[in-house]
Amino acid sequence: MNYRHRFHAGNFADAMKHALLIGLVRAMQAKEKGVFLLDTHAGRGGYDLAGAATGDSLARQPEWPDGIGRLWTEPEPALPPTVAELLTLARAYDAQAGNTTPAPRHYPGSPLILRALLRPVDRLAACELQPDECLALRAELRGPERVAVHEMDGYTALRALLPPPERRALVLIDPPFEAQDEFARIAAGLREALRRFSAGVYAVWYPLTARARLDDFFDAIRALNPPPTLACELGIAGMDSALKLQGCGLLVINPPWRFEAEAQAVLAFLAEALAREPGGGARVEWIVPER
Numbered sequence: 001m002n003y004r005h006r007f008h009a010g011n012f013a014d015a016m017k018h019a020l021l022i023g024l025v026r027a028m029q030a031k032e033k034g035v036f037l038l039d040t041h042a043g044r045g046g047y048d049l050a051g052a053a054t055g056d057s058l059a060r061q062p063e064w065p066d067g068i069g070r071l072w073t074e075p076e077p078a079l080p081p082t083v084a085e086l087l088t089l090a091r092a093y094d095a096q097a098g099n100t101t102p103a104p105r106h107y108p109g110s111p112l113i114l115r116a117l118l119r120p121v122d123r124l125a126a127c128e129l130q131p132d133e134c135l136a137l138r139a140e141l142r143g144p145e146r147v148a149v150h151e152m153d154g155y156t157a158l159r160a161l162l163p164p165p166e167r168r169a170l171v172l173i174d175p176p177f178e179a180q181d182e183f184a185r186i187a188a189g190l191r192e193a194l195r196r197f198s199a200g201v202y203a204v205w206y207p208l209t210a211r212a213r214l215d216d217f218f219d220a221i222r223a224l225n226p227p228p229t230l231a232c233e234l235g236i237a238g239m240d241s242a243l244k245l246q247g248c249g250l251l252v253i254n255p256p257w258r259f260e261a262e263a264q265a266v267l268a269f270l271a272e273a274l275a276r277e278p279g280g281g282a283r284v285e286w287i288v289p290e291r
């Protein structure tokens, strides 16, 4: 496992994933009852965008300038509400980490964003398999009792931690896609998770690279006979572009009421703000329709 999220932190994919994640949490929190938030592939939590904290010189081009960097100085009224909330959280994290410059230096990953959104009735479990990343995550998340960090395989967590006693849960599945069979592992994990807990809301991040592989993935998901499932996609370039990643998606099983319209607005905004080349755009589509 070579993947380290710090090379990608704050890129366009993080901006998209984190804004939609906030939308999902806020929609679930419209009800008073507590929600269990499970982050199966959590990463280290906090990222130094210059790589200084880890001693790296980040020999490669940083990705955040074309992601969160393009949104950083936008005034909040110009942004869709969940993008505005992401920026408020990210700027607060950056300031707390000591940045006094106008450009971002630190960026919070999904477990820190989820922790910031917790109400007293909610709970968070964050899983990370890499021991060094997990150690850093523990340091970032130390404190509240209702936050747990597990050095654990995220797919095992779907079996070990579901169904939750709350009977309401949002599960983020955000693997590194290093393994050739990652899509198959996700489908197998979801099969087990849905068998245990079909009422859960599951959000799966995926790269937009080869369309054919995605069609196979969607077929595998449909074969699970899941609840309604929405594919939310952001393209920053056409699929024939030479960019390594032309876009990304978030597959949401059981999306909360009104999430579709919110995703449309967020993705349309980000498609314009984060475009790199012509041919990208936003797409929100039911791959398993509402019944």
Ligand SMILES: C[S@@+](CC[C@H](N)C(=O)[O-])C[C@H]1O[C@@H](n2cnc3c(N)ncnc32)[C@H](O)[C@@H]1O
Binding pocket: 001, 003, 004, 005, 014, 017, 040, 041, 042, 043, 044, 108, 109, 110, 111, 127, 128, 129, 130, 133, 152, 153, 154, 155, 174, 175, 176
């Ligand atoms: C894309 S990153 C996560 C980013 C994070 N969710 C965020 O949005 O800030 C994927 C993470 O999964 C970890 N990982 C890889 N395989 C895993 C597995 N089987 N179970 C749990 N974590 C895993 C990697 O070490 C990496 O930190």
